[in-house]
Amino acid sequence: MPAHPTLTFSAAAEAILARAAATAAEPEPGFPHYADMHTGQWTRSPNGDWTGGFFVGQLWLGAAAGHPQLAARAAEWAERIRPRAASQTIFRGFLFWYGAALGHELLGDKQAGKIALEGAAALGRSFHPAAKLLPLGPGAEEAHSVGENETNIDGVPGGAPLLYWAARVTGDTSLRDKARSHVARHVEYLVRPDGSVVQSATFDAGTGDLVRTYTHKGVTDESTWARAQAWAMLGLAQASQHDPDLFAADATRVCDWWCQHLPEGDVSHWDFDAPAHEKTPLLDTSAAAIAAASLLKMRDVSPDRAQEYDGVARRMVTALVERHLSRPGDVTRPAGILGDACYNRRIGLATSSELVWGTYFLLESLLTLTGAVDTSRL
Numbered sequence: 001m002p003a004h005p006t007l008t009f010s011a012a013a014e015a016i017l018a019r020a021a022a023t024a025a026e027p028e029p030g031f032p033h034y035a036d037m038h039t040g041q042w043t044r045s046p047n048g049d050w051t052g053g054f055f056v057g058q059l060w061l062g063a064a065a066g067h068p069q070l071a072a073r074a075a076e077w078a079e080r081i082r083p084r085a086a087s088q089t090i091f092r093g094f095l096f097w098y099g100a101a102l103g104h105e106l107l108g109d110k111q112a113g114k115i116a117l118e119g120a121a122a123l124g125r126s127f128h129p130a131a132k133l134l135p136l137g138p139g140a141e142e143a144h145s146v147g148e149n150e151t152n153i154d155g156v157p158g159g160a161p162l163l164y165w166a167a168r169v170t171g172d173t174s175l176r177d178k179a180r181s182h183v184a185r186h187v188e189y190l191v192r193p194d195g196s197v198v199q200s201a202t203f204d205a206g207t208g209d210l211v212r213t214y215t216h217k218g219v220t221d222e223s224t225w226a227r228a229q230a231w232a233m234l235g236l237a238q239a240s241q242h243d244p245d246l247f248a249a250d251a252t253r254v255c256d257w258w259c260q261h262l263p264e265g266d267v268s269h270w271d272f273d274a275p276a277h278e279k280t281p282l283l284d285t286s287a288a289a290i291a292a293a294s295l296l297k298m299r300d301v302s303p304d305r306a307q308e309y310d311g312v313a314r315r316m317v318t319a320l321v322e323r324h325l326s327r328p329g330d331v332t333r334p335a336g337i338l339g340d341a342c343y344n345r346r347i348g349l350a351t352s353s354e355l356v357w358g359t360y361f362l363l364e365s366l367l368t369l370t371g372a373v374d375t376s377r378l
Contacts, residue, residue, distance in 0.1 A: 006322065007321055007322065007325070007327050009317070009321065009366045009369050009370050010366075010370050010372075011327075011328070012321045012325055012327075012336075012362075012366055013065070013363060013366040013367055013370065013372065015325070015326075015327065015328055015335035015336035016058070016325075016336040016338075016359060016362065016363045016366070017058070017061075017062040017065070017067060017070070017336070017363070018334075018335065018336060019040070019334050019335065019336035019337065020055070020058040020059060020062060020070075020336075020359075020363075021059075021062065021067070021069075021070060021073070022334070023042065023055070024055075024059060024070075024073045024077065025073070028042075028044060029044070029046065030044030030045055030046045031044055031045050031046075031047075031048045031049070031051065031052035031055055031077075031080070031356075032044060032055045032356050033045045033049060033051055033052075033356060034341075034343055034350040034353045034354060034355050034356065035337065035353060035354040035356075036353065036354075037326075037337055037339030037340065037341075037352065037353050037354050038332075038333060038339075039332075039333055040326075040333045040334040040337050040354070043350075047080075047083070047084060048080070048081055048084060048095055048099070049141060050089065050091035050094055050095070050140075050141045051094070051355075051356050051357055052077075052080075052081055052084075052095055052099060053081065053094045053095040053096065053097065053098035053099030053100075053158070054094070054098050054099075054356045054357040054359075054360035055077065055356050055360070056074055056077040056078055056081065056098065056099040056100070056102075057098035057099060057102050057360050057364075058359065058360050058363055059071075059073050059074035059077060060074045060098075060102040060103045060106055060107065060112075061102070061106070061360075061363055061364060061367055061373055061375075062074075063106070063107055064106040064107060064367075064372075064373045065367055065372045065373050066372070071103075071107055071109070074103055074109075074112075075103065075109065075111060075112060077099070078099055078100045078103060078111075078112050078115050079115070081095050081096065081099045081100060081115065081119075082115050082118065084096075084119070085118045085119045085121075085122040086122065087137075087139045088126065088137040088138050088139040089136065089137040089138075089139040089140040089141070090123075090126070090134050090135065090136050090137055090140060090151070090154075090155035090159055091140060091141060091154070091155065091158070091159075092119050092122065092123045092159075092162075093123060093134075093155060093157070093158030093159025093160070093161075093162045093163075094157075094158035094159075094357075095119065095158075096115065096116050096118075096119025096120060096123070096162055097116070097158045097159075097161050097162040097165070098158065098360065099115075100112045100113070100115040100116035100119065101113070101116035101120075101161075101162060101165050102378060103116075104116060104169075105165070105377065105378065106373070106378075113169065116162065116165070116166070117166055117169065117170065119162065120162045120163055120165070120166035120175065121166070123159060123162065123163065124163060124166070124174070124175050124178055127178045127181075127182075128148065128205075128208070130203075130204075130205065130206060130207055130208035131149070131151070131185060131203045131205075131208035132181040132182075132184075132185050132208060133151055133181065133182045133185040133186065134151075134155060134159055134178070134182050135147070135148050135149065135150060135151050136150045136151055136152060136155065148205060149202060149203055149204070149205040149211075150200065150201070150202055150203075151185075151186065151189070151200065151201050151203065152190075152199050152200040152201070152216065152228075153186055153190050153197055153198075153199055153200075153228050153231050153232050153235065154199070154227070154228075154231050155182075155186075156182065156183055156186050156231065156232065156234075156235025156236070156239070157231050157234040157235035157238055158235075159179075159182065159235075160179045160182055160183050160235055160238055160239050161179075161238040161239075161241075161242075161378075163175045163176065163178055163179035163182070164176060164179045164238075164239070164242045167179070176242075179239070179242070180239075180243055180246065183235065183236070183239040183243075183246075183247060184246065184247075185208075186232075186235070187236070187247075187250050188210075189201040189203070189210055189213065190213060190228075190232070191232065191250060191253070191254060194257065195253040195254050195256060195257035196224045196229065196254075196257050196272075197224060197228045197229045197231075197232040197254060197257075198213045198214070198215060198218075198221070198222075198224075198228065199214070199215040199216055199217065199218055199225050199228040200213065200214050200215055200216050201213045201214070202214070215228070216346075217344055217345070217346055218271050218273075219271040219273050219274055219277050220273070220277075222273075223271050223272065223273035223274075223277075224261075224271065224272040224273060225270070225271045225272075226268040226269060226270055226271055226272060226284050226287035226288075227284065227286065227287045227290065229254065229257065229258055229272070229287070229291070230258070230268075230287040230288075230290035230291040230294065231290065232254045233251070233254050233255050233258060233290070233291055233294035233295070233298075234290055234291075234293065234294040234297075236250055236251035236254060237251050237255070237294045237297040237298050237301060238297070239251070240298075240301040241297070241300070241301065241376075241377055244301060248301050248302060251298060251301055251302070252298070252301070252302045252305060255294065255295060255298055255302075255305075255309065256305075258291050258295075258312075259295075259308065259309070259312050262312065262316075263275075265319060266288070266312075266315045266316045266318070266319040267283050267284075267285055267288045267316065267319050267320065267323075267324070267340075268283070268284055268287045268288050268291070269281040269282065269283055269284065270282045270283065270284040270287070270342040270345050270351075271345070274345075282340075282342045282345060282351055282352060283324075283340045283341075283342065284340075284341055284342040284358075285320055285324050285338055285339065285340045285341045285358055285362075286338075286341040286342075286355040286357055286358025286361070287341075287358075288316045288319070288320060289316075289317075289320060289338065289357075289358045289359075289360075289361035289362040289365065290357070290358070290361045291313075291316065292312075292313040292316040292317050292320075292361070292362070292365045293313075293361040293364045293365045293368070293375070295309040295310070295312055295313040295316075296309070296310070296313050296365060296368045296369070296375070296376075297375075297376055297378075300376055313365065313369075314369065317362070317365050317366065317369060320338060320362055321362075321366075324338055324339050324340045325337065325338050325339075325362070326339070336359070337354050337359075338354055338355075338358050338359045338362050339352070339353070339354055340352055341353055341354060341355040341358045343355055364378065
C-alpha cells in the first residue's frame with residue numbers, strides 16, 4: 001500500500017468508523033468476522049462466534065468519539081449478543097465486555113450494562129474450582145482440545161475485565177476473586193520465565209495441576225505465537241488496572257518481551273519464530289494492534305516505562321496506518337480496512353485478511369492517541 005499522502009491518526013479513525021457504520025447498516029445477517037482485504041467483503045458469523053463483540057465495540061467507541069448516532073446501532077447489536085450468555089465458552093468475555101460493558105462504561109447505557117451483567121454472571125458460574133480459572137469450555141472456538149480441562153491465554157483479556165467490572169457494579173466480590181485467580185493461574189501456566197507466552201494448557205480436572213502446555217495456532221509448542229503474546233499483554237494490562245500489586249510486574253515482563261523482539265518494520269510476524277521456519281513468513285497486523293493498545297494502557301500501570309511503551313505503540317500504529325490500512329480515495333475498496341492480518345496459519349484460514357478484532361484495537365489505539373476517547377480502563 002502507498003505510504004503517501006500521510007493519513008493522520010484522526011483521519012484513520014474516521015475511516016474505520018465510517019466503514020463500521022456502513023457495515024452496521026447493511027441488511028446482511030450475522031456479525032462481521034473477517035474480510036477480504038482487497039474488496040472489504042465480510043465473512044460473517046451468525047451468532048457472533050468469539051469475535052462479535054469487537055464489531056459492536058467499534059460502534060460504542062464511535063459513539064463516544066463524537067458520533068452519537070452510532071449508540072443506537074451499538075445497542076441493537078448488543079441485543080443480538082445477549083443469547084450468547086448461555087454458550088459454554090470462555091469467549092463470552094470478549095463478547096460481553098466489548099459488545100456490552102463498553103456501552104455502560106463509555107456512555108452510561110443501562111441496557112448495555114444489564115446485558116453485560118448477564119454475560120458476566122454466566123461466565124462466573126463456569127469457574128473451575130480445582131484449576132481456579134475459567135476453562136475454555138466445550139463451546140469454545142478452537143477446533144480441537146476444548147473442554148473443561150483446557151485453557152488458553154486468549155481467555156484472560158475480555159474475561160478478566162468483565163468479571164472485575166461486574167464485581168464493582170454489583171458489589172459481588174466473588175466475581176473479583178474469580179477474576180484474580182483466573183489471571184494468576186494463567187500466568188503460572190503460560191508465561192515463561194523469559195516473559196514469552198505459550199498459548200494453551202491442559203490441566204488435571206481433579207487437582208488443577210498442569211499437565212502440558214501447547215499451542216492451537218503457533219508454529220510449534222515451543223514457539224511464541226504473536227497473538228498469544230499480545231493477548232497476554234492485554235489481559236495483564238487490564239488486570240493490573242484493578243490489582244497492580246498482583247499483576248503489574250508480570251504485565252511489564254510480557255510487554256518488555258514484545259518490545260525487545262518486535263521485528264524491523266514494527267509489525268509482528270504471525271509467530272515470532274516463523275522466520276526460522278518459513279522463507280516468507282506472514283505478518284499479523286491484528287497482533288500488532290492488540291499489542292499497541294496494551295502498551296498504551298501500560299503507561300499508567302508502569303509509569304517508569306511509560307515513555308518507552310508510548311514510543312513503541314506509536315511506531316506500531318504509524319506502521320499499521322501508513323502501510324496496512326486502506327485510505328479514503330481508494331476507488332477499488334472501502335477505506336478503513338486493516339489488511340495483512342493472519343487468523344489461523346495452521347489451517348490456512350484468512351491468512352492475509354482483515355480481522356475484526358485487529359480493526360477494533362487499531363481504532364482503540366487511534367482514539368487513545370488522539371485523545372478522542374479515554375480507553376485506559378477498557
